[in-house]
Amino acid sequence: MDSLQINGRAVGLPTDPRVSLLDLVREHAGMHGTKKGCDQGACGACTVLVDGERVLSCLTLACQARGREVTTIEGLAADGALHPLQATFVACDGFQCGYCTPGQICSAVGMLRELKRGVPSHVTADLAHDPALTPEELRERMSGNLCRCGAYNGIAEAIMEYAK
C-alpha cells in the first residue's frame, strides 16, 4: 500500500522521502488550496486533516502519511457547494487576503472534533470537566493559525456562528 488518500483519491507516495505532505498535496496531487506559509511549523497555513486530526503538512513527511486519509480544504466542500464553515467565513468576513483561510478552516474543523471529544486546553479551568466552546477557549484552540491581515475577530465569529 504505497499510497495515501487525498480527498478520497489515491495518490502514490514519492520516491524521495524528503517530500513533505504539503508538497505532495500541492505539487504532486495538484491541489493548491493548502498553502505554504512559513514551511517551519510556525504559522498553521498548511493545516490539513489526517485521519480527521489537524496536523501541519509542512512538518509531516509524505511517507509518514502512508495508508492514511488526508482531507484538505478541497475535500471539505462536497460537490462544489461551500462547506457550512466556508459559508460563515464569507458571511462574517473571516479573512482579508485569504492566504491563511484554508488552514484556518481545516484547523477549525479539527478543533471542533477535539472539543466534542472533551480534549482540554490551556485555558480550561477544571481538567475534570469537558470544556464548552467559549470565546476564550476558541481563541486558545485556534492559536496555531496566524492571520497576518489580523482578521481574527471575523475568524472567531465565523467559527462560533458555525458551531452554534
Added chain:
Amino acid sequence: MNPFTYVQAHDTADAVRHGGAAGAKYLGGGTNLVDLMRETIERPETVVDVTGLSTEIAELPDGGLRIGAAARNTAVAEHRAIRERYPLVARAILAGASPQIRNMATVGGNLLQRTRCAYFYDGAAHCNKRVPGSGCDAIGGRNRYHAILGTSGSCVASHPSDLCVALAALDATVHTDRRTIAFTALHRQPGERPDLETTLEPGELIVAVELPAFAMRSTYRKVRDRASYAFALVSVAAALAVDGGRIADVRIALGGVGTVPWRARKAEAALRGQPATHAVFRAAADAELADATPLAHNAFKRELARRTIAAVLGELAS
C-alpha cells in the same frame, strides 16, 4: 534537506536494528527533527520512523502509569487518569506549542527535542552545540531567552520542553530498549560538550515513560511573551502536600531558565517541614536561584522565576 533513507519500524527490535547504524536518527512526530533536517542542522543518512511503536497509556499495579513513547501529546493531555492524577503533566503539555503540533508530537520525541536558541538554528553563527569548538555567539549576543542555571562557558541554550519540566518534578523514569533511566538523569548539562545533550547511548531508543503513583496536588504555570503558542520565559511545575500547616512533601522543577529541565532540589530542601507561608516560599525560591548566572539580557528571569515559584506554591497551598 540532505537525502536520506526512510524506514518504518515495525517493532522495537526492528527500530533498534536500523537505529543502531551510524548516521541513523529516530523520527517521532517530526515537529522538531524535520525542521532541523530542512535547515541541514540535522543530516541523518537513515530516518527510522518509530511512530508505529507503542502508544499505550497503561495503569500499573503500583498505581503509576506507563506511557508508550509514540503516544501523541494530545492523547496524553486528554487522558482521564493524567487529567485527574497528574494535572501538572496535562497542563504542561497544553501550555506547549499549538494544537496541530500537539497532535503530531510524540512523548519520546518531546524528551529529545533540541534547543530553540537562534544561534543554534543560524548556520552563519558560532554554536558549540551545532559545531563543537566553534564558539558561542549567544553568550555575548541576544540572550533574552537563554538559560541562567546550568550554563557553561560553552553554551547557555535553554531547554525548550514543557512536558520535561513536569516529568522532572514527578521523578518519572524513562524506559529504553535496554535499561531504565531516572528522568532527571536523562539530560546532560552542557559543560564543555553542549553537543552531547542526553545520557542515551548511540542507537538507544526510548520506548516508554513511567509516572510513579502520585497523590500530591500539582500544577504547571508558564510565563511567556504572548498568551499562547510561545516558548517559556519561565515555567514552574510543582506539587505540594501540606499537613497541619507544614509542608509534608514538595516537588518543583523549572523550565525556560535551565540548560536542562531544572529540578529545584535546593528549593525543595528549604521547604520540607517548614510552614506553608509566602515568606517561606520566597526564601526557597531564593535558595534555588542563588546559583543563577544571568547574561546581559536575561537577568529578569531570576526575579520572574522567584515570583512564579512563590505564586504557584501559594496556589497549591490555598
